[in-house]
Amino acid sequence: MTRLRAHAPGRVNLIGDHTDYADGLALPMAIDLGTTIIGERTGTDLHLTSEQYVDTMRCALPVAGPLDRLEPAWSRYIAAVAGDLGITTGFTGRITSTLPIGAGLSSSASLELAAALALGFAGEPLELARLGQRAELAAVGVPCGLLDQLSAAFGREGHALRIDFATTTIEPIPLPDDIEIIIIHSGVERTLVGSAYAERREACERAAAVIGPLAERTVADLDRIESPGLRRRARHVITECARVRAAAEALRDDDAEAFGALMVESHVSLRDDFEVSLPAIDHLVDHLCASPGVLGARVTGAGFGGCVVAATRPGAIADPTALTGRGWRVRAAGPAAVEPIRD
Ligand code: GLA
DSSP, X not given: OOEEEEEEEEEEEEEOOSOGGGTOEEEEEEEEEEEEEEEEEOSSEEEEEESSOSOEEEEESSOOSOGGGOSSTTHHHHHHHXXXXXXXXXXXXXXXXXXXXXXXXXXXXXXXXXXXXXXXXXXXXXXXXXXXXXXXXHXXXXXXXXXXXXXXXXXXXXXXXXXXXXXXXXXXXXXXXXXXXXXXXXXXXXXXXXXXXXXXXXXXHHHHHHHSOGGGOOGGGXXXXXXXXXXXXXXXXXXXXXXXXXXXHHHHTTOXXXXXXXXXXXXXXXXXXXXXXXXXXXXXXXXXXXXXXXXXXXXXXXXXSSEEEEEESTXXXXXXXXXXXXXXXXXXXXXXXEEEOOO
């Protein structure tokens, strides 16, 4: 029996949040924190242990019954992946993760993709990403876009990924050597399940029903939306897509200052127009932005808690854990992959 190691990175979104499900643009990067599954394809059930959690997953194949009753909760993602793949050969192994869970760094997408590769998925990266997205919906009912899964499936060392969700075009953009990416946990735990994520997505759909695809519109089109609340949601998506285009240009032009300023504008838009930030996060962003050598900072991912991402001059933040106890200096990492372990 061949033992194998499957690994999928988490991601940090540098700019472009709540745009993926509106066919907009984003600029994430896969990071050198992620989920690793080591084990072998054997037997007829899934038997997985986790380094982080005491609970063990035991699940007979084929997966039957509603996934929301499965315990431990993390096993729902794996069962959803197994169900989607339709596998009948089991897997015995162990999961380890260096990602904080539920912090806006795509711990669930990372688990879905690592599980898919461990359990035998052997298709194209785009299909892998789509499988992960379907598993997320099946496992926990979150109608997420493709941002997290595409970032993990298409990660490139040293590069951010400019993703256009209307065409599913992914363009790697080299990150300049003089920009460091720092992630700081706000200390506020978040979960997408039961949050206002689905409500935000629905608001964007209602706005698009009035003025057409938000990513193709300008702020001038907003006058046609009557409800002030809906107008603000749409304004975030329209302006955020414009910021992603400008941020990708700024990276190409080696204009770190412009890149940082766009991150800050993005945070303000997520805070005021999209209303997915929290006081603790705003405070952290303000504090970081006032620190020497910080180019810009913003909430990252879905919001409602979780992490802040900052772009800084090298060494500007000597110890990323100093502020809240949890922080990371991250590098852009390669894609999800599986390999046999030869002892
Ligand atoms: C979560 C979702 C993504 C995306 C972000 C916000 O991470 O899984 O699809 O919508 O929120 O940008």
